[in-house]
Amino acid sequence: MTKLLEVNVLKKHFPLKSDLFGGTKGFVYALDGVTFDLAKGETLSIVGESGCGKSTLGKTVLRLVEPTDGEIWLDGERIDNIPSGQLRQMRRRVQVVFQDPFSSLNPRQRVRDIIGEPIVNFGLAHGSELEDRVAALMDKVRLPRDAMHRFPHEFSGGQRQRICIARALAPGADLIICDEAVSALDVSVKAQIVNLLSDLQDELGLALLFISHDLAIVEHLTHRVAVMYLGKIVELADRAILFSTPHHPYTRALLSAVPVPDPTVKRQRIILTGDVPSPINPPSGCRFHTRCPYVFDRCRVEEPVLRKTGVAGQVSACHLDVVPDA
Ligand code: SF4
Helix, strand or coil: CCEEEEEEEEEEEEEEECCCCCCEEEEEEEEEEEEEEEECCCEEEEECCCCCCHHHHHHHHCCCCCCCEEEEEECCEECCCCCHHHCHHHHHHEEEECCCCCCCCCCCCCHHHHHHHHHHHCCCCCHHHHHHHHHHHHHHCCCCHHHHHCCHHHCCHHHHHHHHHHHHHCCCCCEEEEECCCCCCCHHHHHHHHHHHHHHHHHHCCEEEEEECCHHHHHHHCCEEEEEECCEEEEEEEHHHHHHCCCCHHHHHHHHCCCCCCCCCCCCCCCCCCCCCCCCCCCCCCCCCCCCCCCCHHHHHCCCCCEECCCCCCEECCCCCCCCCC
16 A cells, blocks of 8 residues: 555654753653554554653644654655645645544634635635535535534534544545544444544545544554554554454553453453653663563663564564463
């Protein structure tokens, strides 16, 4: 498949300012060498606990925060180093849907203007053609056309998220970053939005970077999954492989907490001890070593790199070739 997005050794270190003289007294290592790619029409999910860096990753790809180091390529064009004034074309192709649809919609704008705004801003249509485009986008996200004259507060949470999706599609985006886009919704509404995204992907060939802490949702939507821990990807695999034969101990612990719909199947819960270490001062060696049930001496001093596990399409950053069952 043709690569749409390539991210190479991406870093984002937020400086910690000292109160006294404004100097830098340290860094938050939010992203610390993240590498992955995303094909046209593919969904890659980024999962991990709160604070692992997954939302910073989305914002950095969007250039809402500037990367500290590394490269971001969109369809063969390097976008991490182009001046902010030249980001317009990239912003047309890469759109975002955030978690809270209410705060990301202007309460004083009608839906027609919300969805139409990017079309107007990019000079794609005006007048009756603009109206037709907005109506077609309402159809795509399965909202009634006459709702385009209403305000955001007149919609449910799920409907508001549909408006956000329509706005993301409006300029003709081919990559949508969904940052916890369904996390705030009720279970049944979540499923509807996930199905909508999946249908839109099939219809339009969209690529989705789906950032979520919810592995149960990810399993129904994604092609591949990248698991992040403290600013790094610790495992990346095809969905079926990650959910059936996870390699990294952290992935296993995350998956053990996912409810199984079949009551006859019992999954042994792996309880991780200790809190997630601070990204200001990440542990030496393997960043997971302070919580890993399989830690041994080498883990404390030598950082494991992502390497093939022997299963096609799976890489894991663990010194163990074979991780024992819990
Ligand atoms: Fe655990 Fe060591 Fe593997 Fe890290 S490298 S996940 S500490 S076994």
